Amino acid sequence: MASPAEKAYYRFVVLFFNCMLTFGSYFCFDIPSVLQEQFQGNLTCLNSTVSNGTKCVEGLGLTPQEYNLLYAIYAWTNAVVVIMAGFLIDKLGNRFGVLFFSSLAVLGSAIFALASHFKGTYLLPLMLTGRLLFGSGNGSLTIVQNRITAFWFRGKELALAFGLTLAFSRLGSVLNFFLTQRFETQYGMQWTLWGGTLLCVLGFLSAITVSVLDKVGTKQLGLDGAIQEESRKVRVRDVRLLSLRYWLLVFTIMFFYNGIFPFIADASKFIQDKYSGYSQKEAAYIAGAVYDSSLVLSAAVGILVDYVGLRGVFAVLCAVMTLPVFGLLAFTFVPPLISTIWLGVTYSFAAASMWPSIPLLVPQATLGTAMGLATSVQMIGVGVSNLIVGQILGSKTSEIPLWRWQCMMIFLLINTISCVITSTILNIVDGKQGGALNNTTKRSVDQNADVQTDREPLLSAGEEERTNASTSINTT
Numbered sequence: 001m002a003s004p005a006e007k008a009y010y011r012f013v014v015l016f017f018n019c020m021l022t023f024g025s026y027f028c029f030d031i032p033s034v035l036q037e038q039f040q041g042n043l044t045c046l047n048s049t050v051s052n053g054t055k056c057v058e059g060l061g062l063t064p065q066e067y068n069l070l071y072a073i074y075a076w077t078n079a080v081v082v083i084m085a086g087f088l089i090d091k092l093g094n095r096f097g098v099l100f101f102s103s104l105a106v107l108g109s110a111i112f113a114l115a116s117h118f119k120g121t122y123l124l125p126l127m128l129t130g131r132l133l134f135g136s137g138n139g140s141l142t143i144v145q146n147r148i149t150a151f152w153f154r155g156k157e158l159a160l161a162f163g164l165t166l167a168f169s170r171l172g173s174v175l176n177f178f179l180t181q182r183f184e185t186q187y188g189m190q191w192t193l194w195g196g197t198l199l200c201v202l203g204f205l206s207a208i209t210v211s212v213l214d215k216v217g218t219k220q221l222g223l224d225g226a227i228q229e230e231s232r233k234v235r236v237r238d239v240r241l242l243s244l245r246y247w248l249l250v251f252t253i254m255f256f257y258n259g260i261f262p263f264i265a266d267a268s269k270f271i272q273d274k275y276s277g278y279s280q281k282e283a284a285y286i287a288g289a290v291y292d293s294s295l296v297l298s299a300a301v302g303i304l305v306d307y308v309g310l311r312g313v314f315a316v317l318c319a320v321m322t323l324p325v326f327g328l329l330a331f332t333f334v335p336p337l338i339s340t341i342w343l344g345v346t347y348s349f350a351a352a353s354m355w356p357s358i359p360l361l362v363p364q365a366t367l368g369t370a371m372g373l374a375t376s377v378q379m380i381g382v383g384v385s386n387l388i389v390g391q392i393l394g395s396k397t398s399e400i401p402l403w404r405w406q407c408m409m410i411f412l413l414i415n416t417i418s419c420v421i422t423s424t425i426l427n428i429v430d431g432k433q434g435g436a437l438n439n440t441t442k443r444s445v446d447q448n449a450d451v452q453t454d455r456e457p458l459l460s461a462g463e464e465e466r467t468n469a470s471t472s473i474n475t476t
Contacts, residue, residue, distance in 0.1 A: 004220065011152040014213045015161055018148050019168035020206035021098065024199025025105045025138040027172035028112075031196055032070055034180040034284045036269050038189055039067050060116065060189075064400070066124060068390030070131050071265045075383030077132045078139030079376045085140035086372020089147060095211040097144035097368070101137045102207035106200045108134025113193035139379060141203075143371040148214060150359040150367055159311075162356045163302025163348075170295045172199070177288025181281045242370065245433060246361045248426040250374045252315055253354050254381040255419035259322065259412040260347055262385045264290055266393070266408070270329075271336050273400050286337050293344025294351070301352040311360075312427040312437035314353035318346040319419040326416060330409030360436050385415065 004010050032039050039062050062070075089097035112130030115123055145165060153161040184192045267287035271278050278286070305314060325343045328334045355374075362370040392408045393400050430437045 004217075010213075010217060011156075014152050014210060014217065015149065015164060017206045017210040017213065018145055019165050021102060021141055021145050021203050021210065022138065022165075022169045023172040023206075024196070024201070024203045025109070025134070025141065025172070026169040027176045027199050028105075028109050028134070028196035029074070029138065030173055030176050030264065031180055031193065032067065033265050033268055033287065034177055035184055035189060035192070036067065036266070037280055038184065039070075040064065040269075060119060060123060062124070064393045065390040068265065068386045068393075070127060071261070072383045072386040072390070073128050074131045074135035074139075075261075075379040075386060077135035078379035079383060081136045082139050082143060082372040082375040082379070083369075084372070085136075086143050086368040086370070086375075089140075089144050089368035089372075090366055094144055094148050094151075094214050097140065098148070098207045098211050098214075099204075101140040101144065102200075102204045104133055104137025105141060106137070106197065106204050108132065108137055109193075109197040109200045113190065113197050116190045116193050139375055140372075141207075143368055143375060146355065146358075146371050147368050148210065152217075154359060157302075157306055158359065159305035159352050159356045160299065160302035163298040163300075163305075163352050166348075166351045167295050167298035170291045170298065173291040174288055174295050177284050177291065181284050242373075243361060243433075245426065245429055245437070246358070246370065248422055248429060249315075249354065249357055249361065249437075250377050252319070252419055252422045252426055253350075253374060254378045255415050255422060256319060256322070256350050256354070257378050258381045258385045258415035259326065259419070260290070260343070261382045262389045262408075263326075263343070263412055265386065266389060267340070269400070270405055270408075274402055274405055275333065275336055286340055289337055289340035290344040290347060293341050294348045297345060297348040298352065301348045305349075305352045305356070310438050311353040311357045312423070312430050314349050315357075316420065316423040316427060318349040318353065319416060319423050322346045322416050323413065323420070326409045326413040330406050330413065357437050381415075385411075 039060050085097070085101065108130050110130070112127055112134060115126030115130055118126060146162070149161045149165055150158070180192060183195065264287060267290075268280065268283045271283040271286055272280065305311060322343065325339050325346070328339050329336065358370055358374060359367055388411060389408050392411065393404050427438065
């Protein structure tokens with residue numbers, strides 16, 4: 001008689017709680033984007049207007065450079081921490097990773113909320129400390145989340161599972177853009193930030209649940225011992241054997257996200273500065289449409305990619321289709337909602353085709369390390385991009401000139417062009433090395449040896465020390 005862990009419903013229960021790991025942290029991540037006016041607002045408003053006649057907004061008094069530093073420090077922290085985090089997850093297991101890193105996300109969001117009580121000298125250092133810890137937890141939590149998803153859905157509904165994971169995360173982002181500004185108006189910034197912390201606590205409770213389900217399930221499948229044995233044999237030097245295809249995929253991901261995240265961080269203020277007639281709430285809704293589209297489409301796009309395959313082709317297409325977005329934003333006055341919805345569509349295809357491709361190119365035992373490296377490179381790029389955007393926009397807290405916004409969009413466009421180049425080279429190399437990324441679903445099953453191409457060097461390099469346990473893991 002089949003054990004519960006062998007049935008489809010069990011892995012989807014695991015998937016549900018796995019998805020909830022990052023719901024609250026994604027909500028918290030973009031709270032500054034919705035409340036950018038308050039973060040950059042004046043410390044005090046003695047009069048209803050300031051000298052240039054605009055309405056005075058009372059807030060924390062951050063400059064645009066300091067505000068963008070909140071996103072940059074998050075990205076830099078990820079870049080440094082996730083490399084070691086991925087290796088530790090491979091070495092110590094999913095249960096350690098999911099509990100430890102979710103607790104860091106809670107601690108970081110709590111310190112960030114606490115910082116809002118200190119207007120003055122301690123404000124920025126506390127906020128940066130909070131974002132540093134929050135980034136350490138949330139970025140690493142995404143790695144273990146992807147590792148759990150890859151284990152339970154490898155060879156099954158992998159892209160769908162990744163799509164649903166993204167959808168739940170983006171649900172947190174969408175609700176942030178819809179609810180945060182209203183909540184702040186009624187209860188103030190401090191209570192708003194503490195509310196985000198409570199949502200991170202919800203993620204920690206989900207971490208406890210998914211760790212129990214993962215432990216019970218692997219024991220029922222008889223794989224717990226094999227996984228632990230493989231984890232003990234993971235070595236740092238295995239990193240040098242990662243293939244060219246893997247690195248091309250990593251840089252494709254980096255360049256694509258270099259366009260997405262820095263834009264969303266400043267989108268609300270950009271819309272208010274360039275397009276007339278939009279309130280802060282309306283601008284936040286329009287900026288959040290990127291996540292709205294992703295939320296609606298992620299599951300369907302995941303099913304499509306699972307059915308069709310051709311992940312490399314989708315990676316090129318979504319990069320090419322993103323080019324007009326930043327062109328429209330830079331050089332036209334086409335309503336911004338068109339651009340943000342369009343960007344959300346291409347983002348959905350990118351997430352469903354790029355990230356699920358990594359498990360096809362590395363062994364299960366080193367997946368955490370590979371995911372960590374990919375996340376690190378992505379966050380280095382995003383962090384540098386956030387800094388460059390901050391320099392482009394300048395240090396004044398008042399309305400930013402349109403020519404500066406145009407320069408920002410051109411910079412994001414250059415990153416997207418770079419993504420087109422790297423994804424095209426990726427497809428060329430993939431075609432010469434067996435075409436694992438562009439196999440259709442049926443061919444992927446029938447020609448499993450092709451999927452293993454990049455994993456063979458890793459296995460053969462330590463053949464005398466390794467077992468065939470990863471093979472049995474991959475067939476679950």
